[in-house]
Amino acid sequence: MTVAAAVGNTTPQRTPEPEPIVPASFNATAMGGRFVIHLDVEWSGRQPVRGAGRHDGRAAADNGADAAADARRDAHVVIDRVHRWAERLTRHTETSDLSVLNSDPRSVIPVRPTLAAALLAAMVAADASEGFADVTLLDARLAAEEGREHTGASRISEWQILRRHRGSGIVRRPPGLRFDLGGVGKGWIADRALDLLSDWPSAVVDADGDLAVRTAAGRAWEVGVADPRSPDTHLTVLRLAAPAGGLPVRWGVATSGVSIHRWPSDGAAAEPARHHLIDPRTGRPAVTDVVQATVVAESALRAEALAKSAVIAGSVDGFALLERSRVRGAVLLTAKGDVLALPVTLPLLDR
Amino acid sequence: METPTNRPVPAAHAPKSKPDAWPMRLALGAGGIAAVSALTAAIVMPPQTVTNTQVTQQTVQQPLSTPVPASTIQVVQPVKYVQLLPGQTPPPGAQVISPADPTPRTVVVNVPAPAAKQPAAQPPAAQKPVYIKTTQSGTVVP
Structure with missing residues (x-):
């Protein structure tokens, strides 16, 4: 791997930057x-969110209390919607649309609009990641979680979804093929939730570490990249700014890795690590030199798929994949402890 | 008795003069011959030899330098790289890779830790709070 330059030597002269946004946050x-x-409750050029029940045409919050109250109301509207989406897409309840699909013995199954849209997003993610983001690896993942041996790799080419009227769809798949939306589902939800907040020019939706971000012109969000080796510290801080006088800029930031979501091994030293990132080429947990990858892209869905892919592919092939995918930024922590980034990331690094 | 007069007998319809069919027959025949000729030429035309001047953007068709007998039907396969023979020159715009060159790599940069950006001689400045964090999902397994 060629190291081209130190970060500090390539800093161009920049115009004065806006202060980072201090947000109102709702968990x-x-x-x-x-x-x-x-x-961003400090921003005054917003309209109430759709469905919030207040469309009286007030263009701006007159004071901070109004802005905070509006933010709380709009956030709760979106959170309610997120709960409904999550209830349909999770595999952890037997009544979710996804679980019903997975347990259906038929090979042609109609699905409701939310699941159809998420499965279509899964196809987009697989395409963007050159097949690494694969939602057909549920059995392999469960085998890894339970310490069982699993044979069989990706089955991503064996299924398809057709959209029908009003957003519903029909899934065609071999009987027994099950899906796990996982990170794809979270990325899809984050993007859709940010769509609902379109009246807030600066907003962030954090879906368990995967972010959908919108920055108003002249504003800037600061996003810390968590260091998995020590809590409450950052590998670096990304500055997602939009130039003054332009349009709002939309981003997706996602982090994936093998150091958090893993299961204790049986103690055998030679046993490969058991973690949740399954290599679709082998059907087993990926053997990789990347501990964690953070990707900045146009959407949370795309960022999540590419971050996962970079970890599974390893640092050399992962960086090459990210470069081909024209991401807006990428920061990788390797097993040696190096923190590496694509040069395109440099304008985003907080200085 | 008066013989019937020669009443004017309605004249039989004179046969309508038909257009001469030969010009149309000639035209159709010539068109048919031309069509059959074009189809025949397309079917039996020998595969063309691709010279190195046809290399564009690393994509050419085989074969490259050896002429192909007209009677040989070859499967045309796209290839990405062409090894230039001595004396051959690459066409304009083609990317040339020397066999001695290392495999192309992605260029990356080192990212300094946030704490390392503070000069050692100065007292550590109060760290700005970062409200938003991107993390791996899940919980830490002890």
Whole structure:
């Protein structure tokens, strides 16, 4: 791997930057993880969120108390919607649309609009990640979790979904093929939730560490990249800013890795690590030199798929994949402890 | 008795003069011959030899330098790289890779830790709070 330059030597002269946004944050729990909405209450050019029941045409919050109250109301509207999405897409309840699909013995199954849209997003993610983001690896993942041997790799080419009227769909798949939306589902929910907050020019939806971000012109969010080796510290801080006088900029930031979501091994030193990132080429937990990957892209869905892919593919092939995918930024922590980034990340690094 | 007069007998319809069919027959025949000729030429045309001047953007068709007998039907396969023979020159725009060059790598940069950005001589500045964090999902297994 070639190291081209130190970060400090390539800093271009920049115009004065806006102060980072101090958000109003609203927490919830969804899909087995934390879910947080951050809103820029200091920004005055907003309209109430759809469905919040207040469309009186007030263009701006007159004072901070109004802004905070509006933010709370709008965030709760979106959180309610997120709960409904999550209830349909989780595999951890038997009544979710996903679980019903997975337990259906038929090979042609109609699905409701939310699941159809999420499965379509899964196809987009698989395409964007050159097949690494694969929702057909549930059995392999469960085998890894339970310490069982699993044979069989990706079955991503064996299924398809057709959209029908009003957003519903039909899934065609071999009987027994089961799906795990996992990170794809979280990324899809984060993006859709940010869509619902379109009246807040600066907003962040945090779906268990995967972020959908919108920055208003002249504003900036700061996002810390967690260091998995020590809690409450950052590998680096990403600055997601939008130039003044332009349009709002949308981002997706996602982190994936093998150091958190893993299961204790049986103690055998030679046993490969058991973690949740399954290599679709082998059907087993990926053997990789990447501990953690953070990707900045256009959407949370795409960022999540590519971050996962970079970990599974390893640092060399992962960086090559990220470069081909034209991501907006990528930071990798390797097993040696190196923190490496694509050069395109440099303008985002907080200095 | 008066013989019937020669009443004017309605004249039989004179046969309508038909257009001469030969010009149309000639035209159709010539068109048919041209069509059959074009189809025949397309079917039996020998595979063309691709020279190195046809290399564009690393994508060419085999074969490259050896002429192909007209009677040989070859499967055309796309290839990405062409090894230039001595004396051959690459076409304009083609990417040339020397066999001695290392495999192309992705260029990356080292990211300094946030704490390392503070000069050692100065007292550590109060760290700005970061409200938003991207993390791996899940909980830490002890």
